[in-house]
Amino acid sequence: MSKSHLELTQVGIDFPTPKGPFTALQDVNLNVKEGEFISLIGHSGCGKSTVLNIVAGLHQATNGGVILDGKEVTEPGPDRAVVFQNHSLLPWLSVYKNVELAVKQTSKDRSKAEIKDWVSHNLELVHMTHALDKLPSEISGGMKQRVGIARALSMEPKVLLMDEPFGALDALTRAHLQDSVMEIHAELGNTVIMITHDVDEAVLLSDRIVMMTNGPAATIGEVLNVELPRPRDRLALADNPQYNHYRHEVLTFLYEKQRKVESVEKHKQDAAVKETIEEESSDSNAA
Incomplete structure (x- = not known):
């Protein structure tokens, strides 16, 4: 640092x-x-x-x-990704598709297989691989925010x-997400x-x-x-x-x-x- x-x-x-x-x-x-x-x-x-x-x-x-x-x-620009208080997920797209959309917009040179691996990797970082086919309406507020973080990380921003x-x-969900963010920060x-x-x-x-x-x-x-x-x-x-x-x-x-x-x-x-x-x-x- x-x-x-x-x-x-x-x-x-x-x-x-x-x-x-x-x-x-x-x-x-x-x-x-x-x-x-x-x-x-x-x-x-x-x-x-x-x-x-x-x-x-x-x-x-x-x-x-x-x-x-x-x-x-x-x-x-893609070198700065924003995670808002409101997750801002597209309601008609699945968890996987919400992250995939961000990857496709910022990684034009990746193959389909590489895109799939990268989306899966970022969903794994936030512990959301079990819900990749679900719509935002089918998951909790904390899960939506995890997907929002995965989407931001998938852009590989500098900041x-x-x-x-x-x-x-709620307090318990907040604590779990704080721990996740600390883990991600330590890893990345x-x-x-x-x-x-x-x-x-x-x-x-x-x-x-x-x-x-x-x-x-x-x-x-x-x-x-x-x-x-x-x-x-x-x-x-x-x-x-x-x-x-x-x-x-x-x-x-x-x-x-x-x-x-x-x-x-x-x-x-x-x-x-x-x-x-x-x-x-x-x-x-x-x-």
Whole structure:
């Protein structure tokens, strides 16, 4: 994990509104090494998904930009695969056909036999070979998400982008999928950027946790290195002092440091409003 192959430099984005541009992100800087597992965490509206969409090429940054292996990211591409909270499987295609479609679109030079082997390999990675002929309506939510991950992995992306991939699942299913993702990451050594609201999930899975400040003009507040040895066992970590220290660091940022920042900003806004009122009052008296 020595090569820095994904770079976000001074990334900012404005969205047009009837009242003028709304600055969602500002001055986001992040270097991601090959093979790293990065989690983005923060309160709702802090721009986590916007960062992910810029890396995916779904949004264009207003300022700054993204470089992947020396090339600027300007549009979506097979070198970046996205796993959404909603699995987004095509309901009329079987589990196998959903993954096969992605392989055919990104691997034009593979023979039929090679495509079959590759689809089967990726379904095996997520433990879904037993359901390859089933339609999405015939499998559970957790299974659908496994297929979504297999589909993304089958594209052999340089970066796997995951937007709260376990957010809609029950706790037990979420835990099983987290374990699967850790196994896959250990086997493939792929680069992963994941959005999460779950502090325990972030600490369990990540090499680094990127903590976002609240919007508007959200940016990176702190970056926490998680130096827990791999493979990681959730039960063993429950009483691990280092694990709980990392957990405390993230919670402290989310609920204490962020509150202080908001308090300072509110104080500035109140002072500005007071100054404006005093100026208007002074002008009125002079008139």
